[in-house]
Amino acid sequence: MAGGEVGDSRSTSGLTPNSGHVGVTEPQKSLEDENLKTLASQDTQDLKSVLVTSVLNLEKLDVDLYRGTHHWVPRTQRLFGGQIIGQALVAAAKSVSDNFYAHSLHCYFVRAGDPKVPVLYQVDRTRDGRSFTVRSVKAVQHGQPILICQASFQKLQPSPLEHQFTMPSVPPPEDLLTVEELIRLHLSKPDLAEDAKKGLNKLLANEVPIEIKPVSPAHFYRFTPSEPRRLFWGRARGYIGEGNMKLHCCVAAYVSDFALLGTAMQPYPNYRAQFAASLDHAMWFHSTFCSDEWMLYECESSWAGSSRGLVQGRIWRRDGVLAASCSQEGLLRVKPVPESSKL
Numbered sequence: 282m283a284g285g286e287v288g289d290s291r292s293t294s295g296l297t298p299n300s301g302h303v304g305v306t307e308p309q310k311s312l313e314d315e316n317l318k319t320l321a322s323q324d325t326q327d328l329k330s331v332l333v334t335s336v337l338n339l340e341k342l343d344v345d346l347y348r349g350t351h352h353w354v355p356r357t358q359r360l361f362g363g364q365i366i367g368q369a370l371v372a373a374a375k376s377v378s379d380n381f382y383a384h385s386l387h388c389y390f391v392r393a394g395d396p397k398v399p400v401l402y403q404v405d406r407t408r409d410g411r412s413f414t415v416r417s418v419k420a421v422q423h424g425q426p427i428l429i430c431q432a433s434f435q436k437l438q439p440s441p442l443e444h445q446f447t448m449p450s451v452p453p454p455e456d457l458l459t460v461e462e463l464i465r466l467h468l469s470k471p472d473l474a475e476d477a478k479k480g481l482n483k484l485l486a487n488e489v490p491i492e493i494k495p496v497s498p499a500h501f502y503r504f505t506p507s508e509p510r511r512l513f514w515g516r517a518r519g520y521i522g523e524g525n526m527k528l529h530c531c532v533a534a535y536v537s538d539f540a541l542l543g544t545a546m547q548p549y550p551n552y553r554a555q556f557a558a559s560l561d562h563a564m565w566f567h568s569t570f571c572s573d574e575w576m577l578y579e580c581e582s583s584w585a586g587s588s589r590g591l592v593q594g595r596i597w598r599r600d601g602v603l604a605a606s607c608s609q610e611g612l613l614r615v616k617p618v619p620e621s622s623k624l
């Protein structure tokens with residue numbers, strides 16, 4: 282199934298609606314790149330994922346009350362939304378029987394998360410049914426909610442109704458560079474301004490616990506205007522291994538918020554986000570998957586307006602199975618890029 286075209290039934294309403302087919306990539310391989318790739322993959326092998334050992338490893342304080350700490354904090358100095366969703370789902374799953382699996386979650390980010398203090402997760406056992414179980418989670422800092430989340434779990438049930446879209450055709454992750462490799466390549470440009478160098482080195486120093494390989498870096502980094510659609514391979518850094526599907530869903534929830542909202546900015550390279558933050562996030566889990574294996578993230582923004590952007594995402598297993606879908610609206614307060622800082 283892998284390697285087909287995007288299904289006819291869901292063409293985007295982007296600015297350039299003619300490109301239903303994906304799979305375009307810039308020539309970007311060289312011996313130097315290959316060396317970088319080898320080094321990068323050696324870094325990640327045999328290391329237990331920090332997402333499992335730290336970020337999603339909540340401390341139990343009392344019945345249905347947990348504490349989560351932070352590993353990576355974005356430059357905005359607000360807590361990363363994916364971390365809060367992932368931790369909320371971990372907390373919710375702790376009071377759910379082993380034979381119930383997360384099938385969906387719906388969240389609102391109501392306040393910015395403070396990186397200086399841990400987050401408390403209060404779980405309410407909303408309902409336990411024969412097939413479905415629902416949990417409500419409040420993430421709290423300084424006595425006030427920063428996230429409200431409902432998560433629903435279901436017992437595995439057979440169904441004669443089964444369909445999905447077809448996975449887009451894209452180059453395999455082995456043929457693409459990670460964001461860190463792309464940054465290093467950019468850093469090697471002789472005419473790069475000192476400010477840019479500093480910024481890029483700071484980015485490299487971040488220990489983001491996930492790996493991303495954009496299919497089309499020029500669009501991902503908004504060097505040129507493009508339709509509001511992006512594809513990238515993503516996976517948790519380090520080893521998680523098979524077995525705990527609930528944990529893989531929590532990791533996917535973490536990753537799903539990483540590069541979703543930027544999709545809505547792709548048509549507007551002449552604008553920079555002054556304030557960008559996810560407002561809500563919904564997710565549906567369809568199939569089993571391993572979040573430490575490469576999965577294809579297909580993101581498209583169907584609408585932007587009123588300082589908001591709406592983005593839908595599909596997460597594909599490498600073998601073409603649709604693993605999860607997500608949807609998010611984000612606040613996008615923008616300002617024009619000054620002429621002097623355009624590349």
Ligand SMILES: CC(C)(COP(=O)(O)OP(=O)(O)OC[C@H]1O[C@@H](n2cnc3c(N)ncnc32)[C@H](O)[C@@H]1OP(=O)(O)O)[C@@H](O)C(=O)NCCC(=O)NCCSC(=O)CC(=O)O
Pocket residue numbers: 359360361362363390391392393394538539542543557558559560612614
């Ligand atoms: C979206 C919210 C800021 C609510 O917005 P409000 O405008 O109602 O909030 P507020 O009134 O407190 O104002 C916040 C700041 O915005 C300014 N402000 C308010 N309205 C404005 C307007 N119309 N135009 C320009 N500025 C405005 C205020 O002056 C204030 O600035 P000042 O502060 O200078 O006084 C809040 O709900 C929130 O922070 N939610 C959490 C979002 C989040 O953290 N998501 C997860 C991380 S994002 C992520 O992980 C994904 C990603 O980054 O891609």
